[in-house]
Every structure is written in C-alpha cells, then in structure tokens.
Amino acid sequence: MGGQANTPVPANNSLRVITTNGGADDIDSATFDGFDDVLFSASGFTFSINSNGNLVATI
Numbered sequence: 001m002g003g004q005a006n007t008p009v010p011a012n013n014s015l016r017v018i019t020t021n022g023g024a025d026d027i028d029s030a031t032f033d034g035f036d037d038v039l040f041s042a043s044g045f046t047f048s049i050n051s052n053g054n055l056v057a058t059i
Contacts, residue, residue, distance in 0.1 A: 015049065 018035075020027055022043045032038070046058045 017047070 018027065018031070019025075041057065044059060048056050048058070050056050
C-alpha cells in the first residue's frame with residue numbers, strides 16, 4: 001500500500017485580535033477586508049485559547 005502522507009504546509013500560527021472598543025473606535029473598510037475571520041459579539045466577553053488550542057469565549 002503506497003500513498004502520500006497528508007502533511008500540512010507550515011503556517012504562521014499566530015493570533016491577532018483587533019477590537020473596536022465596544023464600537024467606539026472605527027476600523028476602516030480596507031482593514032476589515034484584510035481580515036481572514038470576523039467575529040461579532042457583545043461587550044463583556046473574554047476570549048482565551050485553551051491547552052487544546054480552542055478559542056473559548058467567557059461571559
């Protein structure tokens with residue numbers, strides 16, 4: 001049985017968080033368009049990464 005291993009390409013494994021300070025700060029459309037992912041949430045959430053690498057949102 002032959003085959004090729006499914007080996008992922010190394011990537012930049014960093015997390016960048018940009019907030020709008022509860023909507024008080026503006027993010028221009030060019031900055032917004034450059035985001036890979038966007039998460040909308042109410043104020044008061046705390047975000048963290050657990051030991052398994054999962055994003056956890058705490059109220």
